[in-house]
Amino acid sequence: MVYTLENLKNDLHGAWAITRKDLTIYYLKPNIYMSGILFPLFMLLAFAVGRNAPIITLIPGLIAITALFSASSIEPVSIPIERRTKTFDRLLSAPISIFALVLGESISGLLFSYSICILMLVAGAILYHLSLVSILILLVGIALSCFTFANLGTVFAAYPTENVGEVMSLLNLVRLPLIFISGVFIPLEAMPSWGRAVSAISPLTYASDILRYGFEGVTHVGLVTDIVMLLLFVIIFQLIGNLLYKKFNE
Amino acid sequence: MNAIEVTTLTKHFGSLVAVNNVTFTVPKGEIFGYLGPNGAGKTTTIRILTGITAPTSGTATIFGHDIQREKLTARSSMGIVPETSNIYDDLSAWKNLMFSAELYHVRKSERESRATELLKTFEIYDRKDDKVHGFSKGMKRRLTIAMGLVNSPPLLFLDEPTSGLDVQSNLIIRQVIRDLNEQGVTVFLTTHNIEEANLMCHRVAIINRGIIAAIDSPERLKKTIQSVQAVELALEAMSADIIEALAHIPHVNDIRREGDKLRLYTEDPGSVVEAAMAYLREKHIRPISVNTLGPSLEEVFVRLTGLDKGRKNEKTVT
DSSP, X not given: OOXXXXXXXXXXXXXXXXXHHHHXXXXXXXXXXXXXXXXXXXXXXXXXXXXXXXXXXXHHHHHHHHHHHHHTTHHHHHHHHHHHTTHHHHHHTSSSOHXXXXXXXXXXXXXXXXXXXXXXXXXXXXXXXOOXXXXXXXXXXXXXXXXXXXXXXXHHHTSOOSOHHHHHHHHHHHHHHHHHHTXXXXXXXXXXXXXXXXXXXXXXXXXXXXXXXXXXXXXXXOHHHHHHHHHHHHHHHHHHHHHHHHXXXX | OOSEEEEEXXXXXXXXXXXXXXXXXXXXXXXXXXXXXXXXSHHHHHHHHXXXXXXXXXXXXXXXXXXXXXXXHHXXXXXXXXXXXXXXXXXXXXHHHHHHHHHTTOOHHHHHHHHHHHHHHTTOGGGTTSBGGGSOHHHHHHHHHHHHTTTOOSEEEEESTTTTOOHHHHHHHHHHHHHHHHTTOEEEEEOSOHHHHHHHOSEEEEEETTEEEEEEOHHHHHHTTGGGEEEEXXXXXXXXXXXXXXXXXXXXXXXXXXXXXXXXXXXXXXXXHHHHHHHHHHTTOOEEEEEEEOOOHXXXXXXXXXXXXXXXXXXXXX
């Protein structure tokens, strides 16, 4: 069947309806806040306490891991719950494509995470008088990072279970190692060569790098590379998500 | 053009054959019942017809659109009411309907009037702004059906619509189904309530272990098993001796106690009535009522699905 402009319009409307539904229902769930805000905050404290690193060097990393944990937490909570309550079948049987479903779920992760990151940015600017090199790059970088990680969460939520804990456990198997290989707390230049090689396949590397540019005007891999790689991860996660949701629901 | 056309549909889950070479058509405007015991393949069939599950082989079309190749077009013309009331407990009835309307691309200008009409029809308009988690099971079911109708579909899939509901909800739902059908809506109904299928469906298919055992109108199906006519007696007194004696009347094939009544199954109700009345007179037992019954759709169902195997040799019930 040919995918028409009318289909695209309907899919975008459907995706936006799913996003708004998620915003209304899931943004106040305690486990989303626990995983999305408190966890990265404590992680930062664990690294920062006792070190004399200036706050400006920690903020980009904090925002990057907040983006990772908050954006990727919505779908792994909402989708298993919806499988259990059978409301997920409502989405699967509606006249919208799997693409609309994956997109809608990911946008809800993006908006949730973006608002938290901006809040942190504003709080940091007020409390620590942070000076920014490029506010535009920072806002674009946060949006791209949040969308990438939201898509990552949507991919993991495809795992066909009704148990939130199962998806979260699988997701943490990926999220936690990413923190240590992506130059967030351990600078890339201080890593062994194999560590730098592995960091190249981590989206968090490019997320923290672009945010660092926004704050400090320095980048390890280049601004264009950061943007291209984050977009590439979005496309890859979208494709994998579409494949998995199709496969697991047939 | 038929509303539904299913051709040699088969679905395997590993080594399990959930639906086996099923073929049937549902003309426009028909209420089609799909009956079968648990695990017979009813829900799998609905999931294939609604495009959620892909068949292993065979085809299904909805108003001429192949459900696999033209999924979005086919789905636009159907409303789906699953067995479980899958509504969002954290949203109000109104927001649930609005969400469903958006998923089904109902125009903004029509959404609110359609939602108001449906909430009034299902008698939940007064609670439209309340979150659904405070609703009773019957109200949730009514809202689920309302959500299935929000796009004014010409074809409605109803999976066990009245299972376990209160009388008020049952009456409302059955009346709505009849009204919709009068307006030309085709209804595909699965139910465990065989009397409901008997009363509402123009035709029924009986499916067992993934295979269709029979498709016909309820009355024609009943005629296929005339051997299970029965004489139903309500007596002032009932004891094991009386049941034993009635069970030994010639031509009584089986006797079962149904509440405060006895059913004597026979191919010759006339002679069984005579013999039973003679026995009761002799024993000075007054019958409260005597009825002869034709075979019910339930009996057809039991016969065709083999559920009577365990009771075949049963002669008396105490």
